[in-house]
Amino acid sequence: MSTTTAERRAQELDSDAQALLDTLVEEGAPDLTQLSPEQARALLGGLFTPDVKPESVESVDERKIPAYARDIRVRIYDPAPDESLPAAVYFHGGGWVAGDLDTHDGVARSLANEGNCVVVSVDYRCGPEHPFPGAVEDAYLATKWTADNADEIGAGEGIAVVGESAGGNLATVVAQMAVENGVDAPEIEHQVLFYPVTDHSFDTKSYEENADGYFLTARGMVWFWNHYLRDDIDGANPRASPLRATERVLSELPPTTMFTCGYGPLRDEGYAYAEALSDAGVSVDHTNYDSMIHDFANMRRLADPFPGVEAAEDVRQRAGKALRGAFD
Template sequence: MSDTDAGERRAADLDPNVRAFLETAAALDAPDLTHLSIEQARAALEGLYTPDVEPERVADVTDRTIRAPARDVRLRIYDPAPGAALPAVVYFHGGGWIAGDLETHDSVARSLALRGDCVVVAVDYRKAPEHPFPAAVEDAYLATKWAADNAAEIGAGEGLAVAGDSAGGTLAAVVPQMAAEKTIDAPKIDHQVLLYPATNRAFDTPSYEQNADGFALTARAMVWFWTHYLRGDVDGANPLASPLRARESVLSDLPSATVFTCGFDPLRDEGVAYAEALERAGVPVEHANYDDLIHDVANMRRLPDPFPDVEAADDVLERAGEALRTAFE
């Protein structure tokens, strides 16, 4: 079989809406992120993920700021049923640790609140390269601790989970590890929902080779993201950046997890590897792999014209919501 035939066969295996999304991006000659400045990359993400459409209605949405030494951390709190004291979920958005904010991932946070029957606390953590690793990790843990300590103030009741997609999935994996290692006043986390997380700075898996180019997130872009996020190569070996490198004694103390991976994603295999590492450590894990989807699919429910909406995003988000509801039963 020729390389062309193999490529056509792989394209045929894609979800039809995803295939149309990629064809639209190609027709528009969408720029390679690695050829953009940080500001241009942020603007590109904002343009794609903040369409001018009516959002899903959540009963109460409130912005607030929490204080930390030498910085403020912005939060957005989504409460689908004020007065019901639902469990809380601290959510970290994607964007390669350099982009994204409360606006670009507003639809994901709303979906998790509605489908998970929970109060979602979305975190606008600091971004690299202005604030390199471990700034985002510090903000993620701070926000989780704050949510645990102020549940009544934000209208939440018992139960706390973390969730995140892509770079935010990495943070959602790291925060429970930090809590497991702290012996004093650590937040009690009941579950973690990890949507196609980066778990290891290595670039050496089969999925990096198979999905290096042509499926939105490229291997080249991941190298670019990691380079801007970390202070140097040594940071890549730190479990707070690469949670797959944590000791099994740490993994064994983690809460149950739901890990999502996508077949056409360079990060697929490291997500699988993390789910397997958790299982080996005795952590209850549900692994949901979508063979025909690409990275970032959860944020593709409502896209600006001329991009098609990716209907499969609803299934991913419904499954994430179900995981949260089950975890809190």
């Protein structure tokens, strides 16, 4: 990249995002790829679980879903317990390695309030302890449980899937599995995908442009994939790389709302997936936040001394509006 291009891109980067990146450098944040999975979870957990009063939601409850000799923990957010609202099943980000119900609690709360829906946030299994397809299995089972138990959790008709990054990958993989599984599958009416991982590949222009310096790095994505997959051959499986699904499956996916970011390595594969869906006849509303970095939807409030990112509020509102519209 030429100096001129680098300088231009630096000027175009959102000022809140730049302040956060500067603070990470000042605080000596370590390179994720030099950490163990446990250390990475502690690092990201510390950043994304600020000691502040969370956004209020009328009802927040935790349950355990029985699933083949194990339990899947879910947290259910209901903004209006006296009403019968549609449900959105939400999958957190974290590269299938890190993240949990607490690190993305703020996003789930906003989606419940802004989307006027019951949000079921899923604590799916992560690698490397539980490699692919462990997270996929949990994501699908939790979605089917939500559909089958809507009355029990105070939800009415209508279900959507929502996810960020690796969670966006899981959300659309679940939607694809619902197409493939037919009549017994949950009927998904909409999917909201925040900067999703859609392909096990690292050769896009956005991987080159945003390889380093913008929170999520190219080598970081390699690290995440290596801790998630059992073997590289898994990366060719559409349940790991949903961009590789057949056109028939893509054509039967629900209307889609997608958000990408200009300074994220995953930007171009998000564009590619949006284009593939559109070419297959799916209605797609895609917004690229040109000046933003990866994971910004979860950066409204961060642990001290890290500044928040104002654009997080905007993208959460847009996602909520999309959910409200999907169920009208």
